């Protein structure tokens with residue numbers, strides 16, 4: 001069996017034609033020596049090979065990550081490193097069919113040990129075999145540990161497990177702090193990491209709906225959201241998530257499921273407020289899709305209204321984006337009162353534990369060197385010392401790429417049609433967006449660690 005990169009037109013084909021049909025057999029792995037879509041703690045690996053089941057840890061395993069042929073592999077190296085750290089395995093493959101790379105982990109660093117173009121994989125198969133083939137890894141790890149590899153306590157293969165769906169609200173009572181920017185790009189980061197993501201917009205401004213490419217219509221008559229949006233989930237028992245959900249449009253190479261919002265939410269609030277049941281409806285509807293998604297991200301309005309209440313009542317965690325300025329800080333007190341009052345009361349009635357504050361996420365943070373060195377650490381400290389909120393380790397800097405990516409358009413005749421992009425897709429064509437993309441990727445890793453703990 002030969003392999004031709006041109007036969008891989010998408011990620012599925014890279015997985016099936018390159019990895020399953022060509023590479024794994026060539027490297028000596030039979031179907032009972034490899035696993036696809038492996039859940040390990042809170043991460044999902046595309047493939048994991050096991051050189052020898054006699055070796056009771058993952059050191060002889062190879063993590064293989066397949067990407068779409070148009071994906072830039074550089075964007076996935078950090079994540080591969082995280083997977084190798086988490087599984088404590090030493091070898092990782094990253095390929096999009098056009099390029100083929102092998103990495104080796106040394107402590108917490110990744111070393112690039114092999115590269116070739118897709119069309120040269122067959123010519124290099126002996127070399128690849130000597131690095132990550134079943135026989136060579138089995139021999140290497142069943143005798144003594146290789147010199148370059150540290151002795152570490154390693155998890156057992158039995159630890160593979162499925163993490164239950166988690167719901168995370170991106171919330172702050174203060175407006176304009178970056179909630180929508182964080183919700184949309186974090187959802188894209190998770191989706192790019194292979195998570196099954198549902199993004200819910202429950203803000204009447206519908207900015208997440210716009211950002212994910214669902215508001216491209218120019219005239220009221222073309223509004224295809226008015227009869228199917230988040231209001232229809234809250235209003236009655238009848239509509240389910242699958243009745244309302246849309247695929248994101250042109251936003252991110254890996255599409256995301258989105259529950260859109262609509263400006264009509266403003267007028268409908270009084271109607272919903274008459275029925276106490278509307279506040280718990282989202283919880284119940286999410287319960288019905290818990291097998292279909294790994295993560296649900298909810299973008300919320302900057303208020304304490306019924307929509308915010310519904311969203312937070314349905315959430316296991318909240319992330320609070322904040323520019324760390326005085327008004328945002330003072331708003332944290334009402335966030336806390338809101339959570340400790342109506343939200344946790346609602347959750348208690350529904351038999352749910354209190355919502356967890358994952359942390360305040362420093363957002364729209366100046367990249368000015370002096371600021372970052374002196375003032376920013378003080379600002380972070382104030383959040384934990386004075387307001388008693390945890391602070392996320394990662395932050396999102398203020399960068400024009402993050403506001404530009406949402407404002408992309410394409411000309412159609414005389415009109416400019418919105419064509420918003422995730423920061424990851426934008427980074428494919430605008431290199432200055434790479435830093436922000438990396439910040440979101442790193443944030444996603446922190447969030448996964450926090451929910452897996």
Ligand SMILES: Nc1ncnc2c1ncn2[C@@H]1O[C@H](COP(=O)(O)OP(=O)(O)OP(=O)(O)O)[C@@H](O)[C@H]1O
Pocket residue numbers: 174175176177178179180181182203205207300301302363364365396397398399400402403404406
């Ligand atoms: N890190 C950032 N760097 C640069 N611009 C940003 C950043 N985050 C957000 N912005 C810009 O700031 C504005 C407000 O951001 P965003 O809409 O995400 O905030 P929000 O908290 O959702 O606002 P609202 O409370 O109105 O829903 C937008 O124009 C957005 O493009």
Ligand SMILES: [Mg+2]
Pocket residue numbers: 179180181203207299300
């Ligand atoms: Mg918003």
